[in-house]
Amino acid sequence: MPYNVSERVAKAAYDSADAGAFYSQIWGGDDIHLGLYETPEEPIADASHRTMERMVSKIQQDSIDYVVDLGSGYGGAARYLQAELNSRVLAVNLSGEQNRRAEYLNKLAGADQRITVVDASYNNVPAEDGTANLVWSQDAFLHAERRDLPLAEAVRVLKPGGEFLFTDPMAADGVSASELSGVLERLNLSSLASPAEYKQLAAAAGLELVEFDDLSSMLPQHYGRVLEETQANTEQLLQTASQTYLDGMMTGLQHWVEAGDRGLLSWGIFHFRKTA
Secondary structure: OOOOHHHHHHHHHHHOHHHHHHHHHHOOOOOOOOOOOOOOOOOHHHHHHHHHHHHHOOOOOOOOOEEEEEOOOOOHHHHHHHHHHOOEEEEEEOOHHHHHHHHHHHHHOOOOOOEEEEEOOOOOOOOOOOOEEEEEEEOOHHHOOOOHHHHHHHHHHEEEEEEEEEEOOEEOOOOOHHHHHHHHHHHOOOOOOOHHHHHHHHHHHOEEEEEEEEOOOHHHHHHHHHHHHHHHOHHHHOOOOOHHHHHHHHHHHHHHHHHHHOOOEEOEEEEEEEOO
């Protein structure tokens, strides 16, 4: 199936050499999702790992045989889930460049026989109906042109009683797109979802809300840490990434921090269950 406009934009952005250089050096090349910080100076990779630990702690099923990870990036979550849950994982991701690195890292971890990486959209998941115990996603749905579509795919592939855990950077409830123009322009987005919107879309798709763990204070803290690390490592980054890319990234990160500090953004862990 051909990719839509927003998918093509996201794929091009993450496939670029600049993005590969930036994310591999600043985030550590394993995860590129938001972290949970215990101290202001904590390494980004440690905080990112803690997010996965907190998400997994919410799982209520005794056994997870098959996980579908939507927007799997470099595969850090897929490897963590495979090891932690002893499950098979389907890692669905648009970026071919990220996927090749994920496959390499999966092989290094000895997990390549249990993790399948596919170049695909979370709007059209190559998985059979009702086969997954768990659908997982971290900070990926903001790129969706229609955010009801990945939620519908999650419902389709889940078994009855299966769980859906995801995070996504969002607008705070009641905040308009015009108030977030700096954030949206950098990402070529027209809007961000909100917690209320995701709850509504999930209910319409047939999902029961178990919990929304509101961790919004971590969003500006995380992007602030990424900005600090980018500024501190600019000279090294310029060996593999362009000045234009880094200038745009730092401007975008500052927008995230400022909007988060003003209470215009939200972030947290959604936990849903498929009821039937």
